[in-house]
Amino acid sequence: MIGPGAPSPGPPPVGRIAETGRPRTGALRPNARGAHLVESLTMAKVLTPQSEDFPRWYQDVVAKAQLAENGPAKGQQVIRPSGFALWERMVDEMDARIKETGTENASFPLLIPESYFHREADHVEGFAPEVWMVTHGGGKELEEPLAVRPTSETIIGEYMAKWVKSYRDLPLQLNQWCNVMRYELRTRLFLRSSEFLWQEGHTVHSTYEEAHEFTLRILHDVYADFMETVLAMPVLRGIKTEAERFAGALNTFGCEALMRDGKALQMGTSHELGQNFSQAFDIQYLGSDGQQHHGWTTSWGTSTRMVGGLIMGHGDDSGLRVPPRLAPVQAHVMVVKDSDEVHSAARKVYEELKGDGVRTRLDTRGDVAFGRRAVDAELRGYPVRVEIGPRDLKNGEATLVRRIGGTKESVPLGMIAEAVATALDADQQSLYDEALERREALTADVSTVAEAIEVGQTGVARIPWEACGLDGEAEAAESGVTVRVLQRPDGTVPDGLDEAGLIAYLSRAY
RNA sequence: CGGGACGUGGCGCAGCUUGGUAGCGCACCCGCUUUGGGAGCGGGGGGUCGCAGGUUCAAAUCCUGUCGUCCCGACCA
Numbered sequence: 001m002i003g004p005g006a007p008s009p010g011p012p013p014v015g016r017i018a019e020t021g022r023p024r025t026g027a028l029r030p031n032a033r034g035a036h037l038v039e040s041l042t043m044a045k046v047l048t049p050q051s052e053d054f055p056r057w058y059q060d061v062v063a064k065a066q067l068a069e070n071g072p073a074k075g076q077q078v079i080r081p082s083g084f085a086l087w088e089r090m091v092d093e094m095d096a097r098i099k100e101t102g103t104e105n106a107s108f109p110l111l112i113p114e115s116y117f118h119r120e121a122d123h124v125e126g127f128a129p130e131v132w133m134v135t136h137g138g139g140k141e142l143e144e145p146l147a148v149r150p151t152s153e154t155i156i157g158e159y160m161a162k163w164v165k166s167y168r169d170l171p172l173q174l175n176q177w178c179n180v181m182r183y184e185l186r187t188r189l190f191l192r193s194s195e196f197l198w199q200e201g202h203t204v205h206s207t208y209e210e211a212h213e214f215t216l217r218i219l220h221d222v223y224a225d226f227m228e229t230v231l232a233m234p235v236l237r238g239i240k241t242e243a244e245r246f247a248g249a250l251n252t253f254g255c256e257a258l259m260r261d262g263k264a265l266q267m268g269t270s271h272e273l274g275q276n277f278s279q280a281f282d283i284q285y286l287g288s289d290g291q292q293h294h295g296w297t298t299s300w301g302t303s304t305r306m307v308g309g310l311i312m313g314h315g316d317d318s319g320l321r322v323p324p325r326l327a328p329v330q331a332h333v334m335v336v337k338d339s340d341e342v343h344s345a346a347r348k349v350y351e352e353l354k355g356d357g358v359r360t361r362l363d364t365r366g367d368v369a370f371g372r373r374a375v376d377a378e379l380r381g382y383p384v385r386v387e388i389g390p391r392d393l394k395n396g397e398a399t400l401v402r403r404i405g406g407t408k409e410s411v412p413l414g415m416i417a418e419a420v421a422t423a424l425d426a427d428q429q430s431l432y433d434e435a436l437e438r439r440e441a442l443t444a445d446v447s448t449v450a451e452a453i454e455v456g457q458t459g460v461a462r463i464p465w466e467a468c469g470l471d472g473e474a475e476a477a478e479s480g481v482t483v484r485v486l487q488r489p490d491g492t493v494p495d496g497l498d499e500a501g502l503i504a505y506l507s508r509a510y
Numbered sequence: 511c512g513g514g515a516c517g518u519g520g521c522g523c524a525g526c527u528u529g530g531u532a533g534c535g536c537a538c539c540c541g542c543u544u545u546g547g548g549a550g551c552g553g554g555g556g557g558u559c560g561c562a563g564g565u566u567c568a569a570a571u572c573c574u575g576u577c578g579u580c581c582c583g584a585c586c587a
Contacts (some may be wrong), residue, residue: 046548055581063521074578129585151587182586185511187579191587198587244586266587303587336546371547378547389546399546480583510587 049317054261065379068189075187075194085328093230097222103173111146116154119280126247130182148181156202157281167287175201190308198303204295211296215272218300219253223268232323232432233257233313238485239494250274256484258439259312262458264484264509270300320381323431324424330359332382336389338366346388384423456481456506465502481506
């Protein structure tokens with residue numbers, strides 16, 4: 001099952017990775033609350049350890065936790081129920097935040113007339129290599145080829161132009177949840193596939209300032225807030241350099257998270273498009289001054305790539321670790337041995353947790369060995385597991401197993417609901433704290449490009465943008481290290497690339 | 511698209527060098543015993559060896575092409 005594994009491509013990422021995979025054993029000892037506390041027993045090795053081969057570990061998790069697999073054609077992905085449930089939770093949380101900004105959902109066509117792309121020069125140039133084109137329909141060649149959307153600025157721009165007549169129609173804030181396709185040479189489940197699911201928001205505003213503010217509002221209040229409070233992933237927010245900017249945008253802002261192997265992942269981007277698209281698609285409104293004005297547009301997106309980020313940001317050698325607020329299954333109530341008493345006690349706990357609003361799953365499978373079910377739950381990263389067997393019942397207890405901290409403890413049946421709630425809260429926080437600590441430990445201040453390249457190989461280098469510059473950026477890129485974002489010295493997000501004194505964050509990235 | 515590796519039951523692999531009618535582990539099905547960390551024993555089903563050509567009496571094995579996967583690089587959510 002587990003092959004020899006290729007030798008690690010570079011130096012071992014970080015010491016703490018190996019540490020998380022270390023089998024933990026411990027004897028029973030009294031807890032402060034009088035319950036017994038025992039650390040996790042040695043767990044079955046079902047995955048390639050992260051320290052041995054991180055990419056292999058990723059593939060193993062995706063396969064063993066049954067998250068997704070490849071489709072029949074190059075780069076396609078099939079998202080299985082366990083993986084899709086994670087995405088659905090992301091959609092729920094994100095959608096609420098998007099609507100909170102006053103944005104409404106809509107749906108636009110999958111196929112876009114090729115000519116639309118040619119109206120914005122940078123846009124067409126930037127996307128040309130990734131566009132799939134439909135040339136035939138009904139057995140005949142089409143008069144005009146239709147592009148399978150790689151993103152929808154053009155077709156939405158066409159309709160915005162139609163819908164925006166007056167300053168009273170602004171701002172116009174639209175979002176769609178859909179699939180997009182991009183031809184990709186190198187693909188990886190969730191992280192880069194030829195087809196993926198995402199949300200793309202598109203807005204028109206009457207002024208530059210308003211559009212600019214909105215771009216940043218999405219970055220902070222929707223994206224970063226979701227990633228930090230729900231995904232428990234600290235993100236670096238900042239502005240992208242010209243090299244990383246969206247094709248056709250004035251400025252691109254992004255949220256970057258650090259994976260456990262020290263590489264960064266762009267989790268979401270928000271673009272201010274200036275008047276580039278409003279001019280190309282003639283999005284004009286009549287102002288209160290009686291004059292026609294071009295609108296100012298924005299676009300912003302997050303995708304199923306976040307599922308990959310979640311896996312690589314939190315997962316350990318036993319599988320996924322899903323933050324409680326996101327988890328489709330927060331509590332896994334597990335019957336340890338088949339008996340009527342055990343079943344009814346487990347059902348009672350299940351009903352109680354469900355009644356408290358905890359997303360709970362009851363596992364009464366009597367024909368699957370305990371170990372297998374425990375390992376499955378760990379692979380899928382259920383935050384807490386409540387094990388109920390004859391031994392627990394004899395003491396009027398259940399066993400609470402926490403995936404994130406890796407502890408087991410016996411809790412009186414009457415206190416299970418409270419203990420679960422406490423654990424879910426605490427573990428959400430500890431997962432975030434752990435990720436933040438890891439990032440800080442992997443981040444170093446440097447003053448030369450050479451140092452930035454060195455640090456960036458295994459972590460994040462922080463360097464004054466003046467000391468790096470476009471030449472340094474290009475030089476670092478030769479070694480696979482890129483500028484992820486630029487920030488102000490105080491950590492806030494710059495309004496533009498022309499600000500003086502910006503700080504650059506460099507690392508390798510997915 | 512450049513460099514490297516690899517395609518053999520669902521998954522992981524052996525067999526290939528030296529052509530001769532396809533094997534192992536896991537998973538799956540049945541039975542019994544089991545269930546507190548991937549259970550044991552017994553029985554059973556499943557593969558035209560990625561695909562297409564070629565060489566040969568004979569191809570998983572040799573040759574050519576092609577498609578796909580993984581790693582590294584260029585491009586990107």
